Amino acid sequence: MSAIKLLVTGGAGFIGSHLVDALIERGFGVRVIDNLSGGKKERVNPMAEFVEGDIRDFEAVKKVMEGVNYVFHLAALPRVQVSIQNPKETNDVNVGGTLNLLVAAKDSGVKKFIYSASSSAYGDQDKMPLNEEMKANPISPYGLQKYVGELNCSIFSRIYGLKTASLRYFNVYGPRFDADSPYSLVIGRFLKQRKEGKPMTIVPDGEQTRDFTHVKDVVMANILAMESDKVGNGEVLNVGAGKNYSINRIADIIGGPKVYIEPRLEPRHTLADNKKAGELLGWQPTVSLEEGIEELKKEWLS
Numbered sequence: 001m002s003a004i005k006l007l008v009t010g011g012a013g014f015i016g017s018h019l020v021d022a023l024i025e026r027g028f029g030v031r032v033i034d035n036l037s038g039g040k041k042e043r044v045n046p047m048a049e050f051v052e053g054d055i056r057d058f059e060a061v062k063k064v065m066e067g068v069n070y071v072f073h074l075a076a077l078p079r080v081q082v083s084i085q086n087p088k089e090t091n092d093v094n095v096g097g098t099l100n101l102l103v104a105a106k107d108s109g110v111k112k113f114i115y116s117a118s119s120s121a122y123g124d125q126d127k128m129p130l131n132e133e134m135k136a137n138p139i140s141p142y143g144l145q146k147y148v149g150e151l152n153c154s155i156f157s158r159i160y161g162l163k164t165a166s167l168r169y170f171n172v173y174g175p176r177f178d179a180d181s182p183y184s185l186v187i188g189r190f191l192k193q194r195k196e197g198k199p200m201t202i203v204p205d206g207e208q209t210r211d212f213t214h215v216k217d218v219v220m221a222n223i224l225a226m227e228s229d230k231v232g233n234g235e236v237l238n239v240g241a242g243k244n245y246s247i248n249r250i251a252d253i254i255g256g257p258k259v260y261i262e263p264r265l266e267p268r269h270t271l272a273d274n275k276k277a278g279e280l281l282g283w284q285p286t287v288s289l290e291e292g293i294e295e296l297k298k299e300w301l302s
């Protein structure tokens, strides 16, 4: 194993655990900090050093930063509805926790800090596709908090010279998604409902569209962001497949009965312009939604 130490915050979570696996597979030494509020210990690759800790605890954050070269910051309370119900707690984690990590990373001379940002920073926009030049317009505490994290990354690059990059993910899906939460993402919710023999619940008319991105492609974007010399000055990059599907279409691909329920606070459409990540990272999405869902159907419905 290489002596290079990488820190993955939220490494027991859905995306984080896939990233840890990929980094270990490439021979890196990986440390994980996660408080297991949403993550699961058994998901953490046994070759990684696991620290159960909270990113709101600055002393714990300083300690896990010792000897670390690169940081992938994924730990968050990542659900819109949770942020609406708990704006303060989610702010403490998503904004305060991120700031703790940035300060500790700067103080310990980390080479690069890669932040998991969110397409929710765009909120509602008049034009599609969403590109990084558009003015952020978050419509939920979560969207705002994730956006503040990006701004902090860019300020830390500008003022302190800490290399940072923010990757704005668009609806990530794939194996190990969180199917148990009432706020789980639509593909996971539908598969769970089908497995239980229930109809798929659609809000409000199913004609809203989402750009779904496979977790394998999100992992690759993180690795490229670590390796690329073209990012490090607080750049913001969309990591989205660049193709959107209506919720009705997703239900049709999965197959089965549907019911329509009350709307919630969410943007009508998302669609990533992913040219910038292509230019700066050489990143391209590789898994189509049809392939990704087929893989999940085998796991869940056969």
Ligand SMILES: NC(=O)c1ccc[n+]([C@@H]2O[C@H](COP(=O)([O-])OP(=O)(O)OC[C@H]3O[C@@H](n4cnc5c(N)ncnc54)[C@H](O)[C@@H]3O)[C@@H](O)[C@H]2O)c1
Residues within 6 Å of the ligand: 009, 010, 011, 012, 013, 014, 015, 016, 033, 034, 035, 036, 037, 038, 039, 040, 053, 054, 055, 056, 073, 074, 075, 076, 077, 078, 093, 097, 116, 117, 118, 119, 146, 168, 169, 170, 171, 172, 173, 178, 185
């Ligand atoms: N899943 C998506 O579609 C999506 C889209 C855009 C952005 N993101 C971002 O990607 C990142 C990972 O998302 P995910 O879907 O894997 O979520 P997840 O909930 O599966 O993972 C988040 C992890 O952070 C941990 N965590 C939460 N609070 C913590 C704290 N105070 N201290 C330490 N650890 C803590 C949780 O235990 C969990 O393991 C998040 O930053 C999220 O905002 C995700």
